[in-house]
Amino acid sequence: MDAKRVIADLRELAARTGTADGAQRLAWGPVWREAREWFRGKVDELGLTVRRDAAGNDWVTLPGVSTRTVIVGSHLDSVPNGGWLDGALGVMAALEALRMHASSKPPVTLTLVDWADEEGARFGRSLLGSAAAAASLRIDDVRELQDRQGTRLVDALTENGVALERMLDAHRELKTIDARAYLELHIEQGPVLESMNKPTGVVLGTFGVERHMLRFVGQAAHSGSTPIPMRRDAFLAAAQTALACREIAVRHSKPGPGNNVVCTVGVVNVEPKIVTAVPGVCEMSLDQRALDARVLATMLDEAREAAQRAAQENNVRVEWRNVWRIEPRPFDRTLIELCEAAVREETGDAPRLPSGPLHDAAEMVPHMPVVMMFTYSSNGLSHCKEEDTPEPHLEKSIRAYLRLVQKTMDYVAHL
Ligand SMILES: [Zn+2]
Secondary structure, rough: OOOHHHHHHHHHHHHEEEEOEEEEOOOOHHHHHHHHHHHHHHHHHOOEEEOOOOOOOEEEEEOEEEEEEEEEEEOOOOOOOOOOOOOOHHHHHHHHHHHOOOOOOOOOOEEEEOOOOOOOOOOOOHHHHHHHHHHOOOOOHHOOOOOOOOHHHHHHHHHHHOHHHHOOOOOOOOHHOEEEEEEEEOOOOOOOOHOOOOEEEEEEEEEEEEEEOOOOOOOOOEEEOOOOOHHHHHHHHHHHHHHHHHHHHHHOOOOOOOOOEEEEEOOOOEEOOOOOEEEEEEEEEEEEEOOHHHHHHHHHHHHHHHHHHHHHHHEEEEEEEEEEEEEEOOOOOOHHHHHHHHHHHHHOOOOOEOOOOOOHHHHHOOOOOEEEEEEEOOHHHHOOOOOOOEEEEEEHHHHHHHHHHHHHHHHHHOO
């Protein structure tokens, strides 16, 4: 295995498809297409071919003795001014796994995937290609999407040879693969591994999310003439709720990997927004995340009770509107163990952590055993040109990932 070659490939890709401001591989655009063409050249060198599915995902198959398949990959697209490792690391490490086995017929089939439009940076829909392959994409939800220039998604897809109405055919193509494992290496995009000073971590799954808008309705009134006990202050009800939700999250965060939960109030709007008026209306967002579905459900119940209590205390009412939710996607126990063994052999330790961000891997969870491996993010930064991993850490992560691929292939061969 050659981790240095993977890093050299990544640097070459960054030089070809980035500027001083970072990676510019925006999905469905010319630089992204160029990146994929460059990648196709690398695949050609191995005597293998790239096959594009109905959703624009690129697949490379190295047939093994058995049709049982281990899938490796990630995404080549980036956000505008993105990092050099987000997505690209997983694809280039997967390519190295193919290289390691391309000269002989491996015991099981090894298939690489480069998912299309993971970022959703242009049209606002993340995981577009993998969701189509997973059949969780609803075409009606994306049919009308446009980018900031007014270009329609359907036209951008057509430009890339993808027919919107036929994207879900990618699911039928996925089903033809005898998939026994999906393995993705990705940069953490957060500060956890750095805080532990560990180069590589085992990912337990992706957080479930409950995202709501709460609207507290009281009565706007003059700030000078209305005595405090007589007020119906919608902001104070929201503020009490925000503090209570933080307490709920703190209480449900237990020591140990995968047991931390988070909750965020990221938006607060008051009306009438006048320094001399008691706020009559306050709208706030609440985003709760946990890896355990029961914990997440309990956190939501408790948040509802807390909001109700705060509303009563301030003589206002509260309405809830669900904005978005996704269930937690825990990864496969056996693959987590293999991942742990691979990381430990390479780095001496195997910290476990959940993933806050969603990844293409989450879309594969209902369809096959999945695990992800994270590499260290310098300063916890991602989606920016500063995104980086110290080179010795990066090498260790790549080697740990290639070990994981090997271990998984051995395991799948003996199923
Ligand atoms: Zn990514």
